[in-house]
Amino acid sequence: xxxxxxxxxxxxxxxxxxxxxxxxxxxxxxxxxxxxxxxxxxxxxxxxxxxxxxxxxxxxxxxxxxxxxxxxxxxxxxxxxxxxxxxxxxxxxxxxxxxxxxxxxxxxxxxxxxxxxxxxxxxxxxxxxxxxxxxxxxxxxxxxxxxxxxxxxxxxxxxxxxxxxxxxxxxxxxxxxxxxxxxxxxxxxxxxxxxxxxxxxxxxxxxxxxxxxxxxxxxxxxxxxxxxxxxxxxxxxxxxxxxxxxxxxxxxxxxxxxxxxxxxxxxxxxxxxxxxxxxxxxxxxxxxxxxxxxxxxxxxxxxxxxxxxxxxxxxxxxxxxxxxxxxxxxxxxxxxxxxxxxxxxxxxxxxxxxxxxxxxxxxxxxxxxxxxxxxxxxxxxxxxxxxxxxxxxxxxxxxxxxxxxxxxx
Numbered sequence: 001x002x003x004x005x006x007x008x009x010x011x012x013x014x015x016x017x018x019x020x021x022x023x024x025x026x027x028x029x030x031x032x033x034x035x036x037x038x039x040x041x042x043x044x045x046x047x048x049x050x051x052x053x054x055x056x057x058x059x060x061x062x063x064x065x066x067x068x069x070x071x072x073x074x075x076x077x078x079x080x081x082x083x084x085x086x087x088x089x090x091x092x093x094x095x096x097x098x099x100x101x102x103x104x105x106x107x108x109x110x111x112x113x114x115x116x117x118x119x120x121x122x123x124x125x126x127x128x129x130x131x132x133x134x135x136x137x138x139x140x141x142x143x144x145x146x147x148x149x150x151x152x153x154x155x156x157x158x159x160x161x162x163x164x165x166x167x168x169x170x171x172x173x174x175x176x177x178x179x180x181x182x183x184x185x186x187x188x189x190x191x192x193x194x195x196x197x198x199x200x201x202x203x204x205x206x207x208x209x210x211x212x213x214x215x216x217x218x219x220x221x222x223x224x225x226x227x228x229x230x231x232x233x234x235x236x237x238x239x240x241x242x243x244x245x246x247x248x249x250x251x252x253x254x255x256x257x258x259x260x261x262x263x264x265x266x267x268x269x270x271x272x273x274x275x276x277x278x279x280x281x282x283x284x285x286x287x288x289x290x291x292x293x294x295x296x297x298x299x300x301x302x303x304x305x306x307x308x309x310x311x312x313x314x315x316x317x318x319x320x321x322x323x324x325x326x327x328x329x330x331x332x333x334x335x336x337x338x339x340x341x342x343x344x345x346x347x348x349x350x351x352x353x354x355x356x357x358x359x360x361x362x363x364x365x366x367x368x369x370x371x372x373x374x375x376x377x378x379x380x381x382x383x384x385x386x387x388x389x390x391x392x393x394x395x396x397x398x399x400x401x402x403x404x405x406x407x408x409x
Contacts, residue, residue, distance in 0.1 A: 018086035027116045029054050031219070037087040038215045042343065042350050043196045045069065048094065049349060051215040052081045054113060057284075058222035059252045062215050063113060064345050066200050067094060068193055071170055074102035077128075078191060078200045079114050079345050080121035088124050101125040103167055105158075106132040107189040108202045109178070114345065119149025130155040131165070133189050135178045158189060170194060172337060176204065176330045179323045182402040186319050192337045198350075199339040205361050206312055206347040208254075208304045212246035213348070221282065222249065231272045231288035247300040248292065250347075254303060254313050257388040260296035264289045302382050309342070309353050309361045313381065316364050317389040318396075321405035324365040328409060335359040367408045 019034045035052045042049055048067045053060045066078040075098055081087060095101065104125070106118045109132075122130050130150060134157045138148060146152040159165050162173045170193065177187030191200040212223055220237060223245030227235045235241050251258040264272070269289035273279065276286030311320065320327045335355035342351045342358065396402045 018089070019084055021082040021084050023082075023116070023120055027112055029056060029113070030058065030060060030222075035082045035084050035087075036215070036218050037081070037084060037090060038218075039090045042066075042341075043198065045098075046196050047193070047198060047343075049343060050081055050087060050090065051213070052087075053215055053219075055222070055249075055253070058225045059249050060216060060222045061249065061253050061346055062213050062349075064343070064349060066343050067091065068196075068198075068200075069094075069098045070102060070167065071195070074099040076103045076105065076167055076171075077101055077121070078105045079107055079202055080104060080117045082117050083121040083124050091125075101128040104128050104130045105189075105191070106130070107173075107191065107200075109133050109136050109187040110184055111203060114202065115148075119151065122151050122154075126151075128154070129166070131158045132156070133158060133175065133187050134160070135185060135187055137185055174330060174334050176327060177323070179319060179326070180403070181319065181322065182396075182400075190334055192334075192339055196341070197339045198341045198343060199334070199337065199358070201342060201344045203315065203345065204311065205309050205342065205358065206254075206344050207307055207309050207351045207353075208250050209307070209348040210243070210247070210304065212242050216246065216249075217242060220245075225283070226252070228288060230291045231269070231276050231286065234277050247297065251296070251300055251303065251385075255385045255389065256314075258296075258299050259382065259384040259387065260293045260299040262291045262293065264291060299382060299385055303385070307348070309351060309357050310381070311361050311364065313386060313389055316381075317386060317393055318402070320362075320365065321408075322403055324406055325409050328362055328365055331359050331362040365408055 016034065019036050021033050021035045024033045031053060038051045040049045040051070046069050050065045050067065051062045054063045055061060063081055065081045068076045068078070070076055075094060091101065104118065104122050106115060108114050118130065122128060132145065132150065132155060136145060145155050158173070162168050162171065165171070172192040172194065173189050175187060175189045177185065179186040188202045188204050190204065193200070216223065220242055223242045224235045224237055225245065226248045227241040227245035251260065257263070266289060269287055272288070273286035276283070276288065279286040335358050337355060339355060340352065342353045343349045344351070397404050
């Protein structure tokens with residue numbers, strides 16, 4: 001089976017129709033109808049990750065599914081990605097060696113960027129049973145799962161007790177939530193593969209690499225777009241420019257509006273666009289409505305924390321603080337499992353991490369002896385970078401859209 005480097009080197013031999021994702025209008029995120037896939041073997045002969053990219057306004061980050069070989073033969077798929085012809089071909093290469101896809105897992109109820117792929121992916125593997133997190137919901141109407149594209153007759157709700165699942169002899173799992181957020185609900189189920197001591201998570205924890213992931217570099221344009229300091233810059237394609245762009249993308253993706261960026265009034269941005277060096281459609285006709293401060297890299301270094309495990313700021317500010325005790329109880333339970341590797345659905349993977357580090361990532365929900373900044377007790381995230389998220393939180397609270405956060409425990 002080809003390695004990641006082999007896939008990258010052989011990319012020029014692939015028909016671009018292999019990247020086609022025809023259902024992109026259901027969730028119109030970049031790169032829309034053309035999605036490349038990279039497969040990586042994480043544990044030899046046992047665990048593989050499949051990565052694509054996804055984002056808005058060139059703020060693109062990896063989105064990842066994980067495939068695990070079952071002891072009795074066959075495969076379990078955790079959180080499918082877009083089933084492009086290339087992706088299905090790469091999965092079928094594993095099927096030829098290890099057996100059919102037996103189980104497809106949807107471990108979340110609120111992540112549309114995960115949910116939208118499950119039905120189409122399942123149609124490529126008609127023998128697979130689909131298991132979804134309980135309490136699934138849809139907006140504005142609550143619809144049956146079959147109406148949302150999940151295959152009728154082979155879609156099941158994950159049992160509350162993991163030992164009752166047909167794969168319970170190989171996996172433990174634990175559900176966080178449901179956490180009620182007014183119009184919606186948050187829930188995530190993490191899976192622990194005992195034999196490989198690997199924890200599979202969706203959105204609950206991440207780690208940000210210093211260098212851009214390989215999947216993001218297949219099309220470097222978003223990296224170079226965000227490497228500009230201002231609209232008039234012309235950026236050459238280099239390792240340093242790609243790194244710079246990736247680090248800024250990470251700040252945008254996790255904070256929406258980090259303190260290191262200054263937004264420019266749209267009237268001024270449109271005037272500047274008239275003189276931009278690149279006014280092509282791909283460059284948004286020269287529109288670049290922000291300017292980076294000179295010390296922007298300090299915000300990235302504080303966010304990354306040397307590659308530590310942490311909870312994304314949006315979860316800290318808008319979701320998990322609505323259920324601090326429940327979240328901590330869940331984190332403590334997960335930390336009783338003896339894992340040494342974590343594979344999230346976004347940013348870096350695999351992450352070498354201990355149960356203690358996982359538990360510590362949620363310490364922002366605990367009262368601190370000193371300091372009020374958000375983030376991990378030992379590695380607090382900068383207070384100023386949470387400004388926009390706090391504004392959103394206050395507006396939603398004031399309008400009664402979401403319940404107020406609860407006190408830390």
